[in-house]
Amino acid sequence: xxxxxxxxxxxxxxxxxxxxxxxxxxxxxxxxxxxxxxxxxxxxxxxxxxxxxxxxxxxxxxxxxxxxxxxxxxxxxxxxxxxxxxxxxxxxxxxxxxxxxxxxxxxxxxxxxxxxxxxxxxxxxxxxxxxxxxxxxxxxxxxxxxxxxxxxxxxxxxxxxxxxxxxxxxxxxxxxxxxxxxxxxxxxxxxxxxxxxxxxxxxxxxxxxxxxxxxxxxxxxxxxxxxxxxxxxxxxxxxxxxxxxxxxxxxxxxxxxxxxxxxxxxxxxxxxxxxxxxxxxxxxxxxxxxxxxxxxxxxxxxxxxxxxxxxxxxxxxxxxxxxxxxxxxxxxxxxxxxxxxxxxx
Amino acid sequence: xxxxxxxxxxxxxxxxxxxxxxxxxxxxxxxxxxxxxxxxxxxxxxxxxxxxxxxxxxxxxxxxxxxxxxxxxxxxxxxxxxxxxxxxxxxxxxxxxxxxxxxxxxxxxxxxxxxxxxxxxxxxxxxxxxxxxxxxxxxxxxxxxxxxxxxxxxxxxxxxxxxxxxxxxxxxxxxxxxxxxxxxxxxxxxxxxxxxxxxxxxxxxxxxxxxxxxxxxxxxxxxxxxxxxxxxxxxxxxxxxxxxxxxxxxxxxxxxxxxxxxxxxxxxxxxxxxxxxxxxxxxxxxxxxxxxxxxxx
Numbered sequence: 001x002x003x004x005x006x007x008x009x010x011x012x013x014x015x016x017x018x019x020x021x022x023x024x025x026x027x028x029x030x031x032x033x034x035x036x037x038x039x040x041x042x043x044x045x046x047x048x049x050x051x052x053x054x055x056x057x058x059x060x061x062x063x064x065x066x067x068x069x070x071x072x073x074x075x076x077x078x079x080x081x082x083x084x085x086x087x088x089x090x091x092x093x094x095x096x097x098x099x100x101x102x103x104x105x106x107x108x109x110x111x112x113x114x115x116x117x118x119x120x121x122x123x124x125x126x127x128x129x130x131x132x133x134x135x136x137x138x139x140x141x142x143x144x145x146x147x148x149x150x151x152x153x154x155x156x157x158x159x160x161x162x163x164x165x166x167x168x169x170x171x172x173x174x175x176x177x178x179x180x181x182x183x184x185x186x187x188x189x190x191x192x193x194x195x196x197x198x199x200x201x202x203x204x205x206x207x208x209x210x211x212x213x214x215x216x217x218x219x220x221x222x223x224x225x226x227x228x229x230x231x232x233x234x235x236x237x238x239x240x241x242x243x244x245x246x247x248x249x250x251x252x253x254x255x256x257x258x259x260x261x262x263x264x265x266x267x268x269x270x271x272x273x274x275x276x277x278x279x280x281x282x283x284x285x286x287x288x289x290x291x292x293x294x295x296x297x298x299x300x301x302x303x304x305x306x307x308x309x310x311x312x313x314x315x316x317x318x319x320x321x322x323x324x325x326x327x328x329x330x331x332x333x334x335x336x337x338x339x340x341x342x343x344x345x
Numbered sequence: 346x347x348x349x350x351x352x353x354x355x356x357x358x359x360x361x362x363x364x365x366x367x368x369x370x371x372x373x374x375x376x377x378x379x380x381x382x383x384x385x386x387x388x389x390x391x392x393x394x395x396x397x398x399x400x401x402x403x404x405x406x407x408x409x410x411x412x413x414x415x416x417x418x419x420x421x422x423x424x425x426x427x428x429x430x431x432x433x434x435x436x437x438x439x440x441x442x443x444x445x446x447x448x449x450x451x452x453x454x455x456x457x458x459x460x461x462x463x464x465x466x467x468x469x470x471x472x473x474x475x476x477x478x479x480x481x482x483x484x485x486x487x488x489x490x491x492x493x494x495x496x497x498x499x500x501x502x503x504x505x506x507x508x509x510x511x512x513x514x515x516x517x518x519x520x521x522x523x524x525x526x527x528x529x530x531x532x533x534x535x536x537x538x539x540x541x542x543x544x545x546x547x548x549x550x551x552x553x554x555x556x557x558x559x560x561x562x563x564x565x566x567x568x569x570x571x572x573x574x575x576x577x578x579x580x581x582x583x584x585x586x587x588x589x590x591x592x593x594x595x596x597x598x599x600x601x602x603x604x605x606x607x608x609x610x611x612x613x614x615x616x617x618x619x620x621x622x623x624x625x626x627x628x629x630x631x632x633x634x635x636x637x638x639x640x641x642x
Contacts, residue, residue: 201469
């Protein structure tokens with residue numbers, strides 16, 4: 001069994017991994033359909049397999065540990081709301097089931113998916129983290145745990161609580177990881193002493209949390225809905241949505257790790273992905289059929305290792321650029337491939 | 346002309362009696378019967394029926410008058426005043442509209458553009474918790490474009506008609522991008538849209554305002570179907586159209602025969618589109634105008 005983890009940070013860093021054996025999979029060649037959104041992938045028999053649960057519902061347990069401001073029952077109720085938020089996405093088929101309260105602590109290979117508070121003073125920039133246990137013969141997630149760092153003050157107040165982190169917002173983000181989603185880069189940050197501060201975010205899966213006391217992270221954004229629907233499509237989602245494919249180039253060469261955003265001028269929706277090959281190939285799926293504005297930007301609103309392996313050669317030396325035509329996402333398919341040329345900063 | 350009488354009218358009189366009548370040398374009883382037959386019976390020559398000249402002339406006049414009344418050539422002059430004492434044959438006055446006639450038209454047009462609204466790329470602000478941060482702004486417009494169309498109409502009366510038309514155009518959808526938070530340069534991005542109008546109109550001709558017999562202004566109103574195909578023709582938008590407008594027709598010439606006339610027409614109209622490709626508003630108004638040729642049948 002292989003294991004890996006992903007987590008959500010606070011002021012500086014977003015991701016904390018240990019023993020991450022994953023490669024980010026484009027999944028484009030896996031199935032003859034348009035697929036996208038940043039997901040995790042594993043190598044199985046020489047091919048890249050998207051990390052996801054093959055057996056639903058995902059059964060989870062809540063650790064019987066409370067912290068000041070959050071009792072076990074409050075923890076369980078808030079977690080249940082967060083799971084429900086993902087489950088009620090109408091175009092996704094992922095389901096969850098509460099299994100009960102357990103004394104097991106997260107991040108232990110015990111065969112159950114457990115959520116709970118844990119003391120991690122060494123992770124002073126990490127609010128919470130998610131860890132997977134993967135069947136590396138199939139690429140299937142078989143266990144996923146979340147710990148919430150007791151180093152920080154937590155709140156389950158319905159309107160948030162000044163000076164405390166909103167538990168439900170962080171749980172919603174981490175449960176996205178449990179389902180198999182990676183981070184989204186739709187957001188803007190600024191550098192401050194000691195790290196980065198988020199100015200705005202367009203996705204719950206943005207790696208940096210909102211400030212203490214904010215409950216804005218309790219609501220899924222369009223990009224989150226697209227991601228979970230692409231990973232667990234329900235109904236006619238794949239037939240009713242479309243994708244845009246293309247390549248990001250700089251000086252005639254492909255750009256790896258460019259953040260590509262599709263904006264629908266009719267609905268205002270923002271859905272994004274990355275160029276995930278050395279040739280600069282990207283795919284954005286889950287789009288409403290119709291014309292889109294395409295914007296390319298470097299990954300400079302969070303640390304690169306919030307999204308990719310540290311060894312990845314992510315190019316951040318270029319200017320934000322718009323593609324010079326509207327691109328039409330067809331229903332049930334992908335657009336003709338486009339090429340976007342960016343210029344160095 | 347000597348009367349010629351066939352043997353059947355004379356009963357048993359032999360043929361040589363005909364010669365006797367002509368020459369005056371014959372029997373007395375047979376000649377009386379022949380005179381009676383000559384007075385009341387049509388005359389035959391070699392088996393053909395021949396009318397008297399005066400009857401033939403009267404019938405010809407009657408036939409000419411009926412033909413004039415049924416003819417579509419309305420540009421025959423009025424009968425001269427000198428003939429007013431006699432019943433004048435029916436003559437149709439020239440006019441651009443003929444009752445119960447069909448018209449087929451082909452035209453070029455200019456379809457006006459319309460604003461489709463603005464939509465900003467919004468992110469949730471950290472300090473507000475609402476969509477208060479604008480990543481960039483976008484404003485979209487459907488540009489005006491030339492088009493071409495065809496129509497077929499039926500004139501119910503000289504004043505009222507119905508018309509079905511199809512218009513095709515290829516406007517450009519232009520989205521203007523500005524205000525990028527990271528300083529990306531502003532620009533316009535476009536796609537080509539193919540647009541079709543299918544509509545039916547009720548046409549009301551304003552005869553009282555007609556400048557002459559050949560010209561006729563008209564008003565029209567109707568509704569129809571809007572179909573738009575995005576670039577690549579992989580995404581289709583549908584909607585409804587409502588229009589109101591007016592124009593003028595002018596008959597260049599008219600003739601007898603199946604094709605009754607050829608003319609030119611021009612019209613302008615205001616459309617209200619409901620549905621179709623649009624942004625924040627679901628309906629928009631735009632104008633269109635054009636002109637072309639029409640044929641009357």
